[in-house]
Amino acid sequence: MPTPATPKRRVGVLLVNLGTPDSPRTPDVRRYLNEFLTDARVIDMPAAVRYPLFQGLVVPLRAPKSAKIYQQLWDTERGSPLLYHGLDLQKLVQQQLGDEYVVAFGMRYQNPSIEKALEELRDAAVDRIIVLPLFPQYAAASTGSVQEKVMEIVSKWWIVPSISFISNFVEAPGFVDTFVTLGKAEMAKHDYDHVLFSYHGIPERHVLKGSFKGYCQLGKCCNTYNKNNRYCYRAQCFETSRLLAKGLGLRDDQYTVAFQSRLQSRLRDPWLQPYSDEVLKEFPAKGIHNVLAFSPAFVADCLETTIEVGVEFKELFEEVGGKHWQLVPSLNSHPQWVEGVVNMIREN
Structure with missing residues (x-):
């Protein structure tokens, strides 16, 4: 048979x-x-x-x-x-x-x-x-x-x-390298003074509640990415930024990490800082007039990328004297x- x-x-x-x-x-x-x-x-x-x-x-x-x-x-x-x-x-x-x-x-x-x-x-x-x-x-x-x-x-x-x-x-080559590819494509079109990596914000208490044995202190603990903070959202955002900066050939002083989309005004509760909308307002006074912005917490364009970073942040930046603001598109189906x-x- x-x-x-x-x-x-x-x-x-x-x-x-x-x-x-x-x-x-x-x-x-x-x-x-x-x-x-x-x-x-x-x-x-x-x-x-x-x-x-x-x-x-x-x-x-x-x-x-x-x-x-x-x-x-x-x-x-x-x-x-x-x-x-x-x-x-x-x-x-x-x-x-x-x-x-x-x-x-x-x-x-x-x-x-x-x-x-x-x-x-x-x-x-x-x-x-x-x-x-x-x-x-x-x-x-x-x-x-x-x-x-x-x-x-x-x-x-x-x-x-x-x-x-x-x-x-965070460290997956397909994620990091695709954002680098998209970023370099925008950098080839224009000269930029600075890069902003803007991440979706979360309350600070979320980080502290998930802290491994009290390791996370919302400070220099995120300067390295290790077994103690590999699930700390803030540490992961900083690690993502370091990897993207390396791929883009940026020095530490050529980029800023910040957080957007907070509900703090209603809940009166501190969210991860610095806040993107406040950081960008300070750029022109520092001689930064051309900014390339990334939203590396998102892999698809949405309200928080296209509208918040691409439109609203652009308007805020121009109101305080900024000249050129460009959002790098998300990964989508690249x-x-x-x-x-x-x-x-x-x-x-």
Whole structure:
């Protein structure tokens, strides 16, 4: 009798990004913000305080303003950039990995949901799942939230396959080298006095809560990247900046690391400093009139890159005497980045 064929083993891959409203209309933006800002890992307050404060006050006030910004960002044909760049990445990674893999894409908040993406992988009868949150630097409010959500969903499955997480990719060549490539392309077009690496901010308490044996002190402890701070968000941002600066051929005095998108004005709580919007206002007085800006906490263009850094920061810079401000585009579905994602998956 012929030997039965061995069933083909397949690996599931789950790519996850933060999330986006279903449309730039205020009700959809409100729904997205409600889910995002009531996540206990994003706003680590007691539920009895978090829900009334954000659902009752912050979100209703913020949603109409955010909706107007999303309208600027929205592509009339493809919708939200964070969504279509994610779907493009999924398609290209799937093509390169081939039939031995099944690649799904989900959002932590709203659609397509992580639950739907995991169902796709379960329906494909994958033998194991590799989860890649598309956040270069680990933070409890981003990568940690994705990990928690994935485990919450699969805990309800009767059969749970092996699951592994890629928790950060600060040092991954595909990540670093693609940003260097994009940066050099912009540097070839114009002479710049300075480079700003602007990262999404988080509350200082998030860093201190996750500190390994009290190692993180929000100071010189981030001057080196080691086993004690490899999951410290601030340390990872500084390490990313050092690697990018090395690839771009920058001296230490030719770049600045800063943090954006804080909610401090409402929560009266210190976030990681220095703040990008305050730092850039000081540049012209220091003789810095031409600035190249990176957003290395994001791998796809979105509201925080295109609008906040690309438009709002540009306007602030010009108001105080700056001459030229240029945002380096994000990795999106750049071929070098696609190859980098494929390599990370194969290595795991």
